[in-house]
Amino acid sequence: MYSVELRDATKRYPGGGAEPVIALDDVDFAVEPGEFVAVVGPSGSGKSTLLNVLGLLDDPTEGRRHLDGTDVTSLSVAERTAARKESIGFVFQDFHLLPTLTAVENVALPTAFDPGDASERAADLLSRFGLGDRLDHEPSELSGGQKQRVAIARSLINEPAVLLADEPTGNLDTETGESILAEFERVKEEGVAVVAVTHDPLVEGFADRVVELTDGVLVGGVPNGDEEGEKSTPIDRTAPAPEDR
Numbered sequence: 001m002y003s004v005e006l007r008d009a010t011k012r013y014p015g016g017g018a019e020p021v022i023a024l025d026d027v028d029f030a031v032e033p034g035e036f037v038a039v040v041g042p043s044g045s046g047k048s049t050l051l052n053v054l055g056l057l058d059d060p061t062e063g064r065r066h067l068d069g070t071d072v073t074s075l076s077v078a079e080r081t082a083a084r085k086e087s088i089g090f091v092f093q094d095f096h097l098l099p100t101l102t103a104v105e106n107v108a109l110p111t112a113f114d115p116g117d118a119s120e121r122a123a124d125l126l127s128r129f130g131l132g133d134r135l136d137h138e139p140s141e142l143s144g145g146q147k148q149r150v151a152i153a154r155s156l157i158n159e160p161a162v163l164l165a166d167e168p169t170g171n172l173d174t175e176t177g178e179s180i181l182a183e184f185e186r187v188k189e190e191g192v193a194v195v196a197v198t199h200d201p202l203v204e205g206f207a208d209r210v211v212e213l214t215d216g217v218l219v220g221g222v223p224n225g226d227e228e229g230e231k232s233t234p235i236d237r238t239a240p241a242p243e244d245r
């Protein structure tokens with residue numbers, strides 16, 4: 001069973017009278033528990049759309065979507081909210097931290113309507129990310145890299161089956177980037193499927209599989225040996241990189 005899976009998924013945006021934009025074009029994508037997949041591709045190739053569709057923030061126009069063994073192709077708003085909370089951790093490119101909350105409060109925020117107090121777990125997660133001395137700082141008192149680590153800690157508070165991250169090392173120096181990636185390795189060893197959109201060769205180096213999007217077409221989207229994914233072939237990472245990376 002895959003942690004998250006798309007089959008024949010197409011996403012079309014209305015083009016406002018003109019041709020519709022095909023942001024995802026008949027995509028097969030599947031990630032196993034404990035697998036770390038990096039998604040690369042030029043700007044506008046559909047990377048954010050792919051993450052949004054995987055993370056139940058947006059629906060495919062056509063095709064099927066499964067999460068943790070459940071068909072989640074079309075859900076009611078309530079079902080979607082529950083499924084996201086149960087199974088998805090999302091690290092947004094611009095973090096989406098609330099400015100008036102401290103680091104601990106931001107990390108604990110996804111548990112706000114649950115019984116009990118998650119502050120201790122939030123503080124533990126922040127400590128794991130080297131922010132044990134910044135627990136009560138607000139986002140305006142944190143550097144870009146520190147905010148990013150708060151966002152990653154928050155994505156893990158509900159112990160997701162799938163962790164989705166848009167440019168997770170984008171604001172980080174190499175050393176901090178490596179410590180984040182080491183943390184992703186730990187998370188995936190616990191069986192979490194990690195999908196990261198990236199331009200960072202460091203992330204590609206850590207990934208179990210690198211898949212490439214070009215104009216909404218995904219290459220290498222399913223693991224080798226998956227018969228349903230025959231039309232996908234692994235991409236040649238020795239080929240020269242496209243200019244627009």
Ligand code: ADP
Nearest residue numbers: 013014021023042043044045046047048049050
């Ligand atoms: P990337 O993250 O790789 O830069 P996106 O997934 O953001 O690419 O966008 C893929 C394509 O879909 C682009 O052509 C973009 O202009 C278009 N697109 C993205 N979001 C929308 C939207 N909400 N409405 C219309 N077109 C969109």
Ligand code: MG
Nearest residue numbers: 044047048049
């Ligand atoms: Mg994007």
